[in-house]
Amino acid sequence: MAKPENCTPEEWAVRCDLAALYRLAALHGWDDLIFTHISARLPGPEHHFLINPYGMMFEEITASSLVKVDQTGEKVAPSDYNVNPAGFIIHSAVHEAREDAKFVMHLHTVAGVAVSTQREGLLPISQHSLFPLASLSYHDYEGVALNPDEKVRLVADLGKASLMMLRNHGLLTLGHSAADTFLKMFMLQRACEIQIAAQSGGGELIRIPAQILAGIRAQSDKVMRGSGAELAWPGLLRRLARQNPGHDS
Numbered sequence: 001m002a003k004p005e006n007c008t009p010e011e012w013a014v015r016c017d018l019a020a021l022y023r024l025a026a027l028h029g030w031d032d033l034i035f036t037h038i039s040a041r042l043p044g045p046e047h048h049f050l051i052n053p054y055g056m057m058f059e060e061i062t063a064s065s066l067v068k069v070d071q072t073g074e075k076v077a078p079s080d081y082n083v084n085p086a087g088f089i090i091h092s093a094v095h096e097a098r099e100d101a102k103f104v105m106h107l108h109t110v111a112g113v114a115v116s117t118q119r120e121g122l123l124p125i126s127q128h129s130l131f132p133l134a135s136l137s138y139h140d141y142e143g144v145a146l147n148p149d150e151k152v153r154l155v156a157d158l159g160k161a162s163l164m165m166l167r168n169h170g171l172l173t174l175g176h177s178a179a180d181t182f183l184k185m186f187m188l189q190r191a192c193e194i195q196i197a198a199q200s201g202g203g204e205l206i207r208i209p210a211q212i213l214a215g216i217r218a219q220s221d222k223v224m225r226g227s228g229a230e231l232a233w234p235g236l237l238r239r240l241a242r243q244n245p246g247h248d249s
Contacts, residue, residue, distance in 0.1 A: 004064060034057060039095065091106070096155075100176050112171040129195070139158070183229040
């Protein structure tokens with residue numbers, strides 16, 4: 001696909017970062033065919049955002065193929081693809097409510113869905129779990145997200161958190177950059193994988209003491225949103241260039 005007409009350098013940069021997120025999700029085995037979503041808010045007063053072309057595999061998505069929509073879900077630039085209506089409900093709710101939600105990542109990973117079905121949710125049993133637990137919220141399952149009324153409840157449940165577990169459904173992270181959003185999802189997903197592996201052993205789990213969890217909240221910004229994310233992102237892009245080049249086309 002050709003670069004969209006009248007695409008500013010700022011928009012193109014966001015498109016490239018979002019396409020990279022899609023391909024990185026596929027590279028890590030986090031995709032669910034075509035049925036999950038990652039979105040990005042575009043600069044400017046129009047409140048436009050980008051989301052995946054519904055029907056394209058994550059590993060195929062490029063910067064130019066992303067679909068630009070407005071707050072009502074209507075396309076504002078030509079595209080041969082539509083958008084997933086459930087994806088629009090979830091992502092538009094978060095983008096509208098949170099100024100810091102420049103990128104929103106929602107996945108249906110096996111480990112993430114598995115932990116979301118557990119009454120206690122994510123347990124403080126690993127170092128990886130501590131950082132998500134510093135800013136994790138929960139939203140109860142209401143069926144496939146096609147009801148606009150659910151947006152109010154989802155936003156209320158999200159509050160000021162930047163990671164969310166959608167009960168019986170999956171995981172969601174938001175961030176001020178693609179790097180920030182990806183690292184939060186990586187930590188949350190890895191924590192879920194560790195929890196399922198630990199539980200499969202059948203032994204008693206050792207929980208991390210509450211005072212350590214409280215202390216990690218003071219460190220989470222530095223690890224999750226500071227130098228850690230920005231240091232990891234260039235390496236992730238180099239991995240993409242080696243294993244699945246072309247996201248920035």
